[in-house]
Amino acid sequence: xxxxxxxxxxxxxxxxxxxxxxxxxxxxxxxxxxxxxxxxxxxxxxxxxxxxxxxxxxxxxxxxxxxxxxxxxxxxxxxxxxxxxxxxxxxxxxxxxxxxxxxxxxxxxxxxxxxxxxxxxxxxxxxxxxxxxxxxxxxxxxxxxxxxxxxxxxxxxxxxxxxxxxxxxxxxxxxxxxxxxxxxxxxxxxxxxxxxxxxxxxxxxxxxxxxxxxxxxxxxxxxxxxxxxxxxxxxxxxxxxxxxxxxxxxxxxxxxxxxxxxxxxxxxxxxxxxxxxxxxxxxxxxxxxxxxxxxxxxxxxxxxxxxxxxxxxxxxxxxxxxxxxxxxxxxxxxxxxxxxxxxxxxxxxxxxxxxxxxxxxxxxxxxxxxxxxxxxxxxxxxxxxxxxxxxxxxxxxxxxxxxxxxxxxxxxxxxxxxxxxxxxxxxxxxxxxxxxxxxxxxxxxxxxxxxxxxxxxxxxxxxxxxxxxxxxxxxxxxxxxxxxxxxxxxxxxxxxxxxxxxxxxxxxxxxx
Amino acid sequence: xxxxxxxxxxxxxxxxxxxxxxxxxxxxxxxxxxxxxxxxxxxxxxxxxxxxxxxxxxxxxxxxxxxxxxxxxxxxxxxxxxxxxxxxxxxxxxxxxxxxxxxxxxxxxxxxxxxxxxxxxxxxxxxxxxxxxxxxxxxxxxxxxxxxxxxxxxxxxxxxxxxxxxxxxxxxxxxxxxxxxxxxxx
Numbered sequence: 236x237x238x239x240x241x242x243x244x245x246x247x248x249x250x251x252x253x254x255x256x257x258x259x260x261x262x263x264x265x266x267x268x269x270x271x272x273x274x275x276x277x278x279x280x281x282x283x284x285x286x287x288x289x290x291x292x293x294x295x296x297x298x299x300x301x302x303x304x305x306x307x308x309x310x311x312x313x314x315x316x317x318x319x320x321x322x323x324x325x326x327x328x329x330x331x332x333x334x335x336x337x338x339x340x341x342x343x344x345x346x347x348x349x350x351x352x353x354x355x356x357x358x359x360x361x362x363x364x365x366x367x368x369x370x371x372x373x374x375x376x377x378x379x380x381x382x383x384x385x386x387x388x389x390x391x392x393x394x395x396x397x398x399x400x401x402x403x404x405x406x407x408x409x410x411x412x413x414x415x416x417x418x419x420x421x422x423x424x425x426x427x428x429x430x431x432x433x434x435x436x437x438x439x440x441x442x443x444x445x446x447x448x449x450x451x452x453x454x455x456x457x458x459x460x461x462x463x464x465x466x467x468x469x470x471x472x473x474x475x476x477x478x479x480x481x482x483x484x485x486x487x488x489x490x491x492x493x494x495x496x497x498x499x500x501x502x503x504x505x506x507x508x509x510x511x512x513x514x515x516x517x518x519x520x521x522x523x524x525x526x527x528x529x530x531x532x533x534x535x536x537x538x539x540x541x542x543x544x545x546x547x548x549x550x551x552x553x554x555x556x557x558x559x560x561x562x563x564x565x566x567x568x569x570x571x572x573x574x575x576x577x578x579x580x581x582x583x584x585x586x587x588x589x590x591x592x593x594x595x596x597x598x599x600x601x602x603x604x605x606x607x608x609x610x611x612x613x614x615x616x617x618x619x620x621x622x623x624x625x626x627x628x629x630x631x632x633x634x635x636x637x638x639x640x641x642x643x644x645x646x647x648x649x650x651x652x653x654x655x656x657x658x659x660x661x662x663x664x665x666x667x668x669x670x671x672x673x674x675x676x677x678x679x680x681x682x683x684x685x686x687x688x689x690x691x692x693x694x695x696x697x698x699x700x701x702x703x704x705x706x707x708x709x710x711x712x713x714x715x716x717x718x719x720x721x722x723x724x725x726x727x728x729x730x731x732x733x734x735x736x737x738x739x740x741x742x743x744x745x746x747x
Numbered sequence: 748x749x750x751x752x753x754x755x756x757x758x759x760x761x762x763x764x765x766x767x768x769x770x771x772x773x774x775x776x777x778x779x780x781x782x783x784x785x786x787x788x789x790x791x792x793x794x795x796x797x798x799x800x801x802x803x804x805x806x807x808x809x810x811x812x813x814x815x816x817x818x819x820x821x822x823x824x825x826x827x828x829x830x831x832x833x834x835x836x837x838x839x840x841x842x843x844x845x846x847x848x849x850x851x852x853x854x855x856x857x858x859x860x861x862x863x864x865x866x867x868x869x870x871x872x873x874x875x876x877x878x879x880x881x882x883x884x885x886x887x888x889x890x891x892x893x894x895x896x897x898x899x900x901x902x903x904x905x906x907x908x909x910x911x912x913x914x915x916x917x918x919x920x921x922x923x924x925x926x927x928x929x930x931x932x933x
Binding site for chain 1 (some may be wrong): 762774775776777785793794808810813814817818820840841843844845847848849850851852854855864865866867870872873875876889891892894895897898899900902903907
């Protein structure tokens with residue numbers, strides 16, 4: 236433990252010392268800090284004109300003089316990088332989990348090649364641990380008019396019915412592929428092919444994957460594409476025996492239309508299972524975009540789509556319930572945004588409904604919201620949400636008021652009232668939070684969630700305080716103490732149960 | 748424990764090496780993304796006509812993002828003539844991506860909104876949530892970066908824009924006067 240403490244102190248000192256060392260180096264060779272670069276390169280006479288012409292002149296001068304993007308071969312003559320170094324500590328009193336975690340994440344470029352690297356052991360949930368490992372590595376470079384990627388990469392095919400190979404870190408969801416990808420981008424067509432393996436975030440076993448997409452755009456208003464994905468997961472085998480693999484193949488076809496204010500997407504997929512009952516999925520939308528008004532209609536029909544790679548559009552709009560059942564669900568929904576006044580205020584409304592194939596398990600959702608403009612340094616929003624399925628009937632009112640008191644102090648109060656019925660009567664729940672900010676570098680959040688009133692059991696409370704200090708672009712420190720309720724967290728059609736937390740957390744991020 | 752300490756020490760040494768060896772820093776990698784308007788935007792192409800670039804990572808259901816957006820529109824209008832380009836990058840994935848286009852149209856924004864559905868650019872810039880705002884010079888070097896948004900923080904962002912554009916107080920006033928005159932004319 237003492238050794239660990241010494242290392243952590245050294246780590247902190249090293250990180251704090253580096254910018255100073257860099258500044259000293261720059262001084263020695265006559266360079267100024269990055270924040271002065273623009274000033275140095277922008278001639279005063281050009282700036283004084285302050286017009287469009289001045290900007291053009293300045294930009295032109297800059298491209299002539301500097302090692303900028305504008306020059307042929309100018310970009311990336313040197314090794315460039317950007318990244319974060321993070322440290323987390325959390326102590327969960329419920330489970331006794333006391334953990335220290337660290338991470339280095341960086342993006343770099345050299346010439347036309349770009350890449351990223353992430354090493355760490357961070358797990359988003361305070362009750363779970365992960366070993367230190369190379370989580371991501373990727374190098375991307377042009378190759379004879381193509382783009383070659385080696386390492387771990389995100390890959391989305393269509394709207395995700397066949398493959399949604401993305402990462403949602405806060406949800407502990409990682410569906411990226413490790414392997415090689417080749418892209419052939421052309422004006423009227425694009426070809427993508429990849430081969431590699433997919434590991435779940437827990438490394439339970441690698442699945443061999445290959446696939447690709449061919450996309451053709453014969454006109455500006457029409458694009459069509461075909462996708463294929465083949466994957467071979469391992470199935471249980473005796474220890475020391477080679478693990479047998481299953482073979483699956485998914486194919487899909489999609490079309491996109493764009494007519495002025497209207498656009499539309501349609502996608503159809505098939506998946507062959509070892510069983511006779513093959514999977515199939517269909518998704519379509521029509522989007523109307525007018526100045527001050529937007530409307531989207533969506534339709535879904537999913538049956539036995541593989542949950543491992545697919546994360547299709549859920550066609551539900553409440554983030555807490557926005558998940559589609561990829562085994563059996565059909566439904567539709569619409570969402571509308573309307574900004575009738577000449578300010579930033581707007582109304583939002585959405586409605587969604589789904590069933591399983593035999594018309595059972597109906598789910599209905601409706602949301603209405605209003606966002607006010609900022610007047611007299613004050614803005615507010617209010618939202619009503621309704622959700623009903625076989626297991627849950629929930630109604631929610633959520634209101635937030637933000638006020639800027641002067642150039643430095645800001646406050647925000649959020650109140651949410653919920654009526655939750657899980658089959659044994661309605662339970663009232665309340666959530667209140669107060670958010671105080673000072674000058675952009677300090678934020679204090681105090682929150683309380685209360686549940687249980689209306690039942691025979693005693694009401695429960697979860698109180699939490701969070702302090703965040705931020706030096707923009709340089710470093711951030713977050714300290715939180717208290718209890719957080721177990722909850723269903725969803726993002727991008729992916730949901731996870733985040734376990735309850737009782738304890739304290741510390742997070743430090745240093746940008747470099 | 749010794750093993751962890753050993754790996755941590757190796758990690759630190761490697762990191763220190765990387766940080767010292769590199770000759771230039773804090774330049775974001777170039778990227779190319781499709782916009783809501785159907786056009787393709789490449790960062791280095793945008794930078795050619797700009798003195799500073801503001802990049803904001805945004806999500807259609809993100810409440811703080813919605814509070815920041817009117818300020819971005821104002822800065823785009825006021826500082827656009829002085830060489831500021833604004834790029835808003837949507838982090839929306841399949842769940843909400845169909846809401847992005849109608850939302851953008853309804854808000855009448857004049858800056859481009861780009862799709863990043865697989866979070867390729869988000870990951871390149873280590874962005875894990877929204878909003879996250881960057882101000883770059885036209886070589887792609889980061890001049891300012893901020894995570895989250897609360898009313899009042901727009902002033903700090905504006906200061907970073909003014910600094911990146913190299914404008915004096917007088918020039919800022921002139922830009923606002925021109926903007927006000929243009930708005931009245933409309």
